[in-house]
Each structure stands twice: as structure tokens, then as C-alpha cells.
Amino acid sequence: MRKVGIVDVALSPGVGSSLSLMEFTYKPVKEVLDKVGIKRNEVDAYVMASSDVFHSGLSCANSFDIDATGAFMKPMAREEGDSIKAFIYASLRIMSGIYDTVMVVTLIKGSEHPDNDTLTSCFADPFYTRPLGIQETTAAAMQKRLYQKRYGITDEQCAKVVVKNLGNALRNQNAHIKKRVTVEDVLNSKKICHPLRAMECAPKSDGVCAMLLASEEKARELTDKPVWLRGFGSSMDTFYLGDRDLLNTQLKNAASMAYKMAGIKNPAKEIDMAEISEPYAFQELLRCEELGLCSQGQGGSFIDSGATQMTGSLPVNPSGGVLAMNPYVPRGLYRVAESALQIKGQAGEHQIDKKVNTALAHGSYGFCGQWHGVVILGN
Amino acid sequence: MGRMGRAVAVIGTGQTKHGRRDDVSYPDLVREAIQAVFEDAGITIQDVDAIVYGSMPSMMEGVAFNHFYMADALRAVGKPLLRTETCGSTGQSIAQTGIYWVASGMADIVLVVGSEKQHEGDAQATMMTIPDKITLPMVGGAPVAFSMQSREWMGYFNIDEAKAREAAAIVSVDCHDGGLNNPLAHIQMKVTKEEVMNAKIITYPVRLLDVCPSSDGACAVLFASKDKARKICKKPAWVKGMGFRGEEYYTGDSNKAVWQSTIGAAQEAYKQAGITDPRKELDVAEIYNPFTYHELMFMECLGLCPPGEAPDYVIDGVFSPDGELPCNPSGGVLCTNCIGATGLIRLAEAARQVTGKAGPMQVEGAKLALSHAMGGLEQFNAVTIIGSKL
Numbered sequence A: 001m002r003k004v005g006i007v008d009v010a011l012s013p014g015v016g017s018s019l020s021l022m023e024f025t026y027k028p029v030k031e032v033l034d035k036v037g038i039k040r041n042e043v044d045a046y047v048m049a050s051s052d053v054f055h056s057g058l059s060c061a062n063s064f065d066i067d068a069t070g071a072f073m074k075p076m077a078r079e080e081g082d083s084i085k086a087f088i089y090a091s092l093r094i095m096s097g098i099y100d101t102v103m104v105v106t107l108i109k110g111s112e113h114p115d116n117d118t119l120t121s122c123f124a125d126p127f128y129t130r131p132l133g134i135q136e137t138t139a140a141a142m143q144k145r146l147y148q149k150r151y152g153i154t155d156e157q158c159a160k161v162v163v164k165n166l167g168n169a170l171r172n173q174n175a176h177i178k179k180r181v182t183v184e185d186v187l188n189s190k191k192i193c194h195p196l197r198a199m200e201c202a203p204k205s206d207g208v209c210a211m212l213l214a215s216e217e218k219a220r221e222l223t224d225k226p227v228w229l230r231g232f233g234s235s236m237d238t239f240y241l242g243d244r245d246l247l248n249t250q251l252k253n254a255a256s257m258a259y260k261m262a263g264i265k266n267p268a269k270e271i272d273m274a275e276i277s278e279p280y281a282f283q284e285l286l287r288c289e290e291l292g293l294c295s296q297g298q299g300g301s302f303i304d305s306g307a308t309q310m311t312g313s314l315p316v317n318p319s320g321g322v323l324a325m326n327p328y329v330p331r332g333l334y335r336v337a338e339s340a341l342q343i344k345g346q347a348g349e350h351q352i353d354k355k356v357n358t359a360l361a362h363g364s365y366g367f368c369g370q371w372h373g374v375v376i377l378g379n
Numbered sequence B: 001m002g003r004m005g006r007a008v009a010v011i012g013t014g015q016t017k018h019g020r021r022d023d024v025s026y027p028d029l030v031r032e033a034i035q036a037v038f039e040d041a042g043i044t045i046q047d048v049d050a051i052v053y054g055s056m057p058s059m060m061e062g063v064a065f066n067h068f069y070m071a072d073a074l075r076a077v078g079k080p081l082l083r084t085e086t087c088g089s090t091g092q093s094i095a096q097t098g099i100y101w102v103a104s105g106m107a108d109i110v111l112v113v114g115s116e117k118q119h120e121g122d123a124q125a126t127m128m129t130i131p132d133k134i135t136l137p138m139v140g141g142a143p144v145a146f147s148m149q150s151r152e153w154m155g156y157f158n159i160d161e162a163k164a165r166e167a168a169a170i171v172s173v174d175c176h177d178g179g180l181n182n183p184l185a186h187i188q189m190k191v192t193k194e195e196v197m198n199a200k201i202i203t204y205p206v207r208l209l210d211v212c213p214s215s216d217g218a219c220a221v222l223f224a225s226k227d228k229a230r231k232i233c234k235k236p237a238w239v240k241g242m243g244f245r246g247e248e249y250y251t252g253d254s255n256k257a258v259w260q261s262t263i264g265a266a267q268e269a270y271k272q273a274g275i276t277d278p279r280k281e282l283d284v285a286e287i288y289n290p291f292t293y294h295e296l297m298f299m300e301c302l303g304l305c306p307p308g309e310a311p312d313y314v315i316d317g318v319f320s321p322d323g324e325l326p327c328n329p330s331g332g333v334l335c336t337n338c339i340g341a342t343g344l345i346r347l348a349e350a351a352r353q354v355t356g357k358a359g360p361m362q363v364e365g366a367k368l369a370l371s372h373a374m375g376g377l378e379q380f381n382a383v384t385i386i387g388s389k390l
Helices: A021-036 A061-069 A084-095 A116-123 A136-151 A155-169 A183-188 A216-222 A251-262 A281-290 A299-304 A331-344 B026-041 B090-104 B123-127 B142-156 B161-181 B193-197 B226-232 B260-273 B292-301 B310-315 B339-354
Strands: A004-011 A045-049 A076-079 A101-109 A191-193 A206-215 A227-236 A273-275 A358-365 A371-378 B008-015 B050-054 B081-083 B109-117 B201-203 B216-225 B237-246 B284-286 B368-375 B380-387
Touching: A004 A021, A004 A084, A004 A216, A004 A331, A021 A061, A021 A101, A021 A206, A045 A061, A045 A084, A061 A076, A061 A101, A076 A084, A076 B090, A076 B237, A084 A101, A084 A206, A084 A227, A084 A331, A084 A358, A084 A371, A084 B081, A084 B090, A101 A331, A116 A136, A136 A191, A136 A281, A155 A183, A155 A281, A155 A299, A206 A216, A206 A331, A227 A251, A227 A331, A251 A281, A251 A358, A251 A371, A273 A331, A281 A299, A331 A358, A331 A371, B008 B026, B008 B090, B008 B226, B008 B339, B026 B109, B026 B216, B050 B090, B090 B109, B090 B216, B090 B237, B090 B339, B090 B368, B090 B380, B109 B339, B123 B142, B142 B161, B142 B201, B142 B292, B161 B193, B161 B292, B161 B310, B216 B226, B216 B339, B237 B260, B237 B339, B260 B292, B260 B368, B260 B380, B284 B339, B292 B310, B292 B368, B339 B368, B339 B380
Parallel strands: A045 A076, A045 A101, A273 A358, B050 B081, B050 B109, B284 B368
Antiparallel strands: A004 A206, A004 A227, A101 A206, A227 A371, A358 A371, B008 B216, B008 B237, B109 B216, B237 B380, B368 B380
């Protein structure tokens, strides 16, 4: 199996952009090509991630995206759903030995959409569950209640995630939400859906991420600081929420596949930093548990310990995470890109102090995370 | 580029009965194809490492990201899943995703499933959401866009309209005859050249019998590594080459008569398969032909005949059932179009042909077959070559 390297990445800001969808997409793609110093015709293949439901009203998203991504007259495909899928597919293409360079591009203009709750309500089947008002936020509220009841996680512990991540985002030039908040601010924010408060929920953002992947030989040729893919895993859960244990998700399965491939036995010790998708604050705690970064039920004391702070032993979401910027489809690839930048030492003002040798990126979407993907990167 | 990774085999195919399937729910339609593929391959879901699924856009499915809704029907719970979507070419794109997965060494057996239940959705309304607001009044909807392309092609090569009309009618007659041989086909009726040429006009020059139906249906294919295929399957089919190309979004930005995405996709696939003279070397072709005129253009752009000469070749019977290179013995898209599955059905039929499992549709002694799909605003083309030998 061939090794896969990340050559370079470019990210757009998350605030609503005045650029058209085409121009907005084009900029980071061009930026990556310029940074690496190659032309479009030197890229072997393209994999996009964009979604018909989150695509400014245009179906068959890649039909429109093909110009600005530069994918025309190239081997190309598009993944629908979280962009970590596109990262995995692009990696498979390189591992197969058929291509040496693959560009991954993911895009969204959330500012041109209805709110995420309206769009995610369409995930529900139209007959039985959609009429009940289920969408990602109401589903997450049920998951949070169960989490608090079973493990005694407090509202303060969940609020601390918001304080930490928005605090980190102050140093991230691309972040959408930039404000210093306290635990009291979070606890006093409006109840959206018991027990979730407004500030515990991610915003709806714009975002484009372009990433150039290459085979080992090609990556070494194109950059002095390649970041290597060490492992990935993904897993689907069953559809109906009532058929699942919401605190025992497929993330464990996805993580064990990724760890096995990367040869990681003790993730809490071996992983230096993590970028975890947390559209709802409590999910960062739960997901730290399921990723094996702390023990089951200990997500609350894990944040209390300070381990996940920028200066802690295992910083989580130094970029500010999804709570600070939530481009729905691209958010998974943003996690991979931020992890790669930390390993390269190029994360800018939110670069963590210690050296990052091994990083974990996680993506998830669907009610309570029906799909999870985990990527392990190394230097 | 051009090198293939690990060898990839087709070890099983499964399809539903296509047509108007009011008798089953959408997930049950998917289950029907999956049950068929497991029966064909003689394995179970426990043997499958990963799953690829595809359909048309959410608007057409009634549920957004319908891989969530289908997770249980797909038997995907607890497994890695990729959801590839490229509009009409989705069926070929999901097959290629599965092929790359096996070729990469990250999976030994991959289940690929495509599906559509068009009678529960509104295909044309969905297709009206593909063009932007500027081009919508001109190219909205499949018949408008593709009729315009047919006229561009006739004009570009100065093809006599009566000759093109006759050739398109022959394509329709051949496909409908094929459909009668295919127990799973949606449209099963005998038509004559005269009936096609006098059928109701849809959008000039396309008439009713030049157009595919809207079908409910699903298709499932199992891809496997060489070692697994040799263990499980008495007679696997082998992936010999694959290509995919797409063109710019705006129709006016590219020449649609000399269709570069079709040419590019075919050339890449032929290069991998070592094919230099496709008409001579291929034994059968399953071409994506939602419109008869399209099939004529594809014959040219896939390199099966010289540009501008498809009508002559068709009238000479070169692509008819007893001709040099039979096209669409299954009845093709003209008899069955469950869009998300359609490109995968082409590949499944190609695999059945080269393994001698095509029953009444069998082209005698077929060893090398082409499968193809097209999608987007006349934008995407995908080709996968399947052979009987590794």
C-alpha cells in the first residue's frame, strides 16, 4: 500500500462572504496551487465534497463546482456529506497507485442557505419522524440529556467547552465567531431545546478548504514538510434514533479502525492534539471518551483537568472547532487541514506550544452523528 | 497515471425488476437488489469490508442524504460507507469508487449499490435545479438540453436530418428488441422504425420512442481483490480500465458535438485496458442512451466509428444485435432508467456478458465489454471496461 502525504492546504474565512459561490471556491484552490508552485494541469485527479442540500439551491453540486475547483477534464468524483469522505476517497486513489496527486476541494456558502435545522430536518424520513420536529439540534438535545443523566455531566462542564473553543478562535483568523465568553454567559444564553442553550450550538458558516494530496515520492518533491496519513476509519450507524444507544456510537468503531491502521495502542498517550467535530458543546466531551482520549463517562472531569486547553497535555480544537466555525460539509476537512497545519508548525497564532508529531481529526454528521470518520496524521 | 493498482474483479451482480414498483417501499427496493447480489455471489454481508452508495440529488429522493435513511437496507451499519454522486453518471462513479477501494488494498470486498424510485419523486423538477437562474430558461430539463445537443451535432457535421432520423429509429428498434429479451427491463414492447419516426414530438428532433422511461429500480455489484475473487467465484469478470471526465458548467463553454469528456474518459479507460481499436477489440457495449440521438454521438466519441459517421454505421447494421459490435443488448437506458442505478446496470450487464451469464441477451463469446454513463448538464462521462480475463 502506498503512503499518502498532505502537501499543502488553504482555508477560507467562515463569515458570510460577498463573493459569488464560484469566486469563493476558486480562491483557496488557486492559493494551494500557488503555494505548492504547480499548475492545474499537473494535478492528476480531483475529489470534491459539496452537497445538493447545502449548495445555494443548485442540485448536482459538482455540475456547478467543476469550473472553480479546476476539475474540468480531469478524473473527478464528488462525495456527498462530510468532507472527510472526500479525503478518504482521494487517499484511496493515491494508494491504488493510479494517481500521484489528487486535489480535494470542499465548499459551502451557509450564508445563502436556510438554517441548518431546517435542512437537517430533511434527513428524517417524511412519514414517521419528520412530523415530530426531529433535526440535528433536537436530536442532540436528547443525546445531551442522556449523557447528563447517565454520567452526571454538568451544564458547567459543557459550557467550559464553549469558553475554551471560542477562546481559541480569537487567535484563528478564519474563525466565524470571535468573542470572549464566560461560563456564565453560556449558561445565561437562551434555551434552544432543553437542555441545549444557544451558545452551546454551532453557527452556520461559509467555508472552502482545498488540500493537495500526493504519493510519498511526489509529496517529498513538492514540499519540505509533508504530513503523512497514518490511518483512517469510518462507520455508519442505524437510521432510527430509538434503535441506538446514543452514548455508544459508531465513533468507537471508526476510531478503532483508524488506530489499528496507524498502529496506535494508547491514543491518550500517543496523540498530541485533536480536532474534533463538536457542533454541540457536550459532543466534544462525549467524543473524547469514545475516541479513547479519556475514560468512558469522564469527559466532564477531562475538561475540568485542563488537559484539552491550548496549553494542556492534549489540546482539543486549538482552531476553535465547529463551535467557532461551522461550514457544514467542509467542517471535517477543516479538522484535517488544521491538524496538518499544527504538524507543519504553520497554524499561525493558534499554533500550540509543544511539538505535534501525531494528530487526530474527526468528522461527523447526521442525527447524533450517524456517520463518523477519523483520520490520524503524522510527521 | 495509467497504471492500475491491485487487480479488481466483479464477483456478483444483482438487480431488481425495474419499472413502476408501487409494490415495495424504497428501502425494500434496495434490499431486493442486495439480496440478488448476495445470492449471485454466494457470500453474505459479513464478507463485505465497505459499502458505496449513490442516487440522484436529495430533492429527487424525498430524504436528504438518503444514505442515512438507507443505512439499514444497505446493510451498512457498523461499516465504512462512501456516498459518491455525480448526477446521471453516478452509477459509474460509485462503481469506480468501489474499484479504487479494492485497488488501494484497503478493502478486499466492496458492495456498491445504486438506486432510484422515480415514481415517488419528480425527476424533471429536480433537473430544473441543476442550471443556474441565467441558463435555466434555455437548457432546463433533460429533453431540452439533449435535443439542443443533438441539433448541434447534426449541424456541426452537416449530417442529413433524414439520415440521422432513420439511424436514431434503428437504435430505438434494436433497444426495444433487447428490452424484450431482458426480463428485468421496464419497457417491454415491440416497435417498428415507422412507429418511432412518427411518434409524438417531445422536443425536436426527439420523439417519444427516442426517450427513456422514468423507472424505479436498484442495482448492486460486488467487487473483490484477486485473491478473494479466485476463492469465492468460479468465473469472475475483471476490471480492465476506467475513465472519468467532466466539462465546464456552462453549455456554451465547450463543444458538445465533439464531446471531449466522452472522448477523454474513453481514452483513459482504453489506455489502461490496452485497447487501440475499440470497435474491433470490444465484443459488446452498454452505452448510456437516455435518448437515441445521444447513442449515435456516443458511438463516435467513444471511438467506435469516425466522427460524424455514426448514422451510416448504424444504418449498415454495425451496432445491431447481429452486427460487428452489438450495443445495448439489455435494452439499454432506453428501456430502463432508474438514474442512480443506471450507470451501474451498464457495468453489471457488461460483467454478465463476459462471464456468459446474460441469458437471452447473451452476445455469443463476448470477452471484452464497455460500460458507460453520462451526467450533469451534458458534462460528465464515465467509462469502465470489463473483461473475461485478468
